[in-house]
Amino acid sequence: MITISAIRHFPLSEDAALCSDQTLELRIRTRAGEALKVFCYYGDRVSVIDPIPVEEVEMERIGCDGVNDIYGVRIQSPYTRICYYFGLCEKTPEGLSAMTYYSEHGFDPQPIKDRTQFFQYPYLRREDLPSAPDWAKDTVLYHIFPDSFADKRGGLENREFEILGEDGEVSCAKHGGTLKGVTENLPYIKDLGMNCIYLNPVFRSASCHKYDTIDYMEIDPCLGTKDDLVNLVEQAHELGIRVILDGVFNHSGSGFAPFVDVLSKGEASEYADWFYQLRFPLEFQDPPNYEAFAYVKEMPKLNTGNPKVQNYCCEVGRYWIREAGIDGWRLDVANEVDHDFWRAFRKAVRKEKKDALLIAEIWEDATNWLMGDQFDSSMNYQFADICREFFAKESITAEVFDQRINRMYFRYCSATAGVQMNFLDTHDVPRFLEYCKGDLQKMELAAAFLMLFPGIPSVFYGDELGVRGRTEDEYRQIMPWNRKKPRLFAVYRDLAKLRGEKEILRRGTFRSLWTDEAFAKMGEELMKNKKGYGFFRELDGHRVIALFNAGDEPISFSYPKNIEPSLWYGSSVDCIGAGSFAVVGID
Known part of the structure; x- marks a missing residue:
């Protein structure tokens, strides 16, 4: 059974974010561990055809934070206005279960026909792109x-x-x-x-x-x-x-001229409204009777809502x-x-x-x-x-580490996550x-x-x-x-x-190794001692793997068939020594 109460998608958030003026990144969260296939159906929200034609694309499981599995897809579309909904079915020994559809109006056993019930991305405007300078990624x-x-x-x-x-x-x-x-x-x-x-x-x-x-x-x-x-x-x-x-x-320092003036003249100072919630007479002591950074009297809080301060x-x-x-x-x-x-x-x-x-x-x-x-x-x-x-500290296992890293990374869209100061x-x-x-x-x-x-x-x-x-x-x-x-x-x-x-390595997105079914066995081999970990960086269809062994024994593993690994950094592509790491290209 699909756990309906665990399914989550928020439009116009990190779950639906622009990567370029023609690329929309969509995510949906489901209950962790449920074997699902997830699809996205999208179309032109102002199409002259009714009901609107939709295109189906299968989403990939890209992460798990311990509570939710995270599925994602990037849509490159000629449409400037997009509406979309999701379809989910369970993988069982007998095959796929019946599809459940998820839209702005909730859940339905039938495909959504009314475009007003779709999730909406009103317009793919370049002005709404994350606007970190391009050099930040490098x-x-x-x-x-x-x-x-x-x-x-x-x-x-x-x-x-x-x-x-x-x-x-x-x-x-x-x-x-x-x-x-x-x-x-x-x-x-x-x-x-x-x-x-x-x-x-x-x-x-x-x-x-x-x-x-x-x-x-x-x-x-x-x-x-x-x-x-x-x-x-x-x-x-x-x-x-x-x-x-x-x-x-x-905040400023207590020697900042406007605050010196306030200390001298009190409420009569022309700078009295430059500082946040002053109480007169001021008590310049520990703790002060006015707002300050962490109760430090030498750091009075500025009133940044004052246009003059701004x-x-x-x-x-x-x-x-x-x-x-x-x-x-x-x-x-x-x-x-x-x-x-x-x-x-x-x-x-x-x-x-x-x-x-x-x-x-x-x-x-x-x-x-x-x-x-x-x-x-x-x-x-x-x-x-x-x-x-x-x-x-070695206080958590590789599995918990992976869950926490996923929760941290996927709280932002990938464009924003890619320029966080780590x-x-x-x-x-x-x-x-x-x-x-x-x-x-x-x-x-x-x-x-x-x-x-x-x-x-x-x-x-x-x-x-x-x-x-x-x-x-x-x-x-x-x-x-x-x-x-x-x-x-x-x-x-x-x-x-x-x-x-x-x-x-500068601009690729992140994905845990085990989320790709072809690499699932390799991921299990890497993490079996609870100290091995690996992840992909992905860019334009290319991949590289970063591998880590925080344990006391070497870890050996095998790659999927048809993969020819090349060593970018480290000593071996298929054995990571204790306390070592490697970077492996897999194209």
């Missing part, structure tokens, strides 16, 4: 915490100091990294295979982390000058490396693109800022630079921010969590190698998964050298420039190079 990010990185080529003096501004505000450095230091080490970043740098905040701030902005239009003097940033971007561009800055518009921040976004030539923004605490602000910010930035990339810091599902009108991408903390459980760690969480308890082989496996999975892989500075750290001071430690490069460095470098050479 990006490998190198994430730098400026204070901890470098002040010269291959080194950092590691000195703590303060600089007093003319306005009496103090800027602090903990380790003394500079923008010039980043520039001096661009050849290192290039050699590692990275083609984009994401810098944590560089604007004038009180702290060494720079998330408490004093002046959005000035570079922090501890890090350098505006000219230093301009030079960094210019030299990076010459090497084919883009640069993304960190924008903090949810215009100011939008000008900041435009200014640094115009003046320094940066390529995009990572935006802090994006889910605590109103949506209209981000829509305005996107329009302003894209007017200045049509292919600027916008990445949201959102730790959970970011669907509401990834509808095409606000952000292109978000920081994928769920990716890091799942990898930590499987590769580092990572193992950042400046806000312990280093991944710490969870591995220093086991570099585990780290290598996780790094390989990061580099081969769809999305924008992001490498936090020093990960490639085996940096560990659980506390904030530890995971933001100075770059160990004098450390001998471990094999891990080569894993990142070699797979970055392989991504650059193979378009399928």
Whole structure:
């Protein structure tokens, strides 16, 4: 029996999304484990023929999240207006069961005739395509915490100091990294295979982390000058490396001139409405009596619904693109800022630079921010969590890992999933190698998964050298420039190079190995020890397989007949050693 209550499809969502102005991606979810055949019937929603002619196409099972099987199909159609419904039948020992049809009006034993009852995709408009810049798909990010990185080529003096501004505000450095230091080490970043740098905040701030902005239009003097940033971007561009800055518009620092004015004048300040839900008299203490980031009194929350604040921040976004030539923004605490602000910010930035990339810091599902009108991408903390459980802690099996990866990937349409900012760690969480308890082989496996999975892989500075750290001071430690490069460095470098050479590894979609019936036996052989895993990347009818063995014993397996595997990376196409991985072409 087909479990009707488990069937799910939401039109105009990740279940029905444009891939191009002539290609529509459709998905439907059914109860996991039920042996079904699923079909899609579609036609021209404004056809002059009634009932409208429909074309039948069989959908493929493309994933399973442990609760639902996910079926998908891509329709390339001459129609600009599409309506569609689904048909499902069960595979039994006696053959196929009777068909059940599913449309906007629910379930029916007969094919749907009335087009008004079909699911509708009103118009395939190119303006509704996911609008991440094309270069995002080819990006490998190198994430730098400026204070901890470098002040010269291959080194950092590691000195703590303060600089007093003319306005009496103090800027602090903990380790003394500079923008010039980043520039001096661009050849290192290039050699590692990275083609984009994401810098944590560089604007004038009180702290060494720079998330408490004093002046959005000035570079922090501890890090350098505006000219230093301009030079960094210019030299990076010459090497084919883009640069993304960190924008903090949810809150400012307490030294931000408008907030200083409010602290001085109270309700009489012309900037009183620049901040969110102030209560007078202000109590500048811990915790404050006004809205702030995480109850930090030095980080008062901006009122981004105020047009004056919105215009100011939008000008900041435009200014640094115009003046320094940066390529995009990572935006802090994006889910605590109103949506209209981000829509305005996107329009302003894209007017200045049509292919600027916008990445949201959102730790959970970011669907509401990834509808095409606000952000292109978000920081994928769920990716890091799942990898930590499987590769580092070994607390879940390959089957559970696969289910969680599928749930994560298929929460977005494939175009959006393909530009998510994936990572193992950042400046806000312990280093991944710490969870591995220093086991570099585990780290290598996780790094390989990061580099081969769809999305924008992001490498936090020093990960490639085996940096560990659980506390904030530890995971933001100075770059160990004098450390001998471990094999891990080569894993990142070699797979970055392989991504650059193979378009399928940059732009191909994801599919678990076992979802293809021809590869089901191979998938079983790979996962029988509960530590083996594999997935396809697919592009234009071509396929490549990424294979991983997180266990302690080698895993051998066989390929379907007529498949001639070719080794792209690793030591063998049909045996993966303990703690190893391989990349195999199967065309």
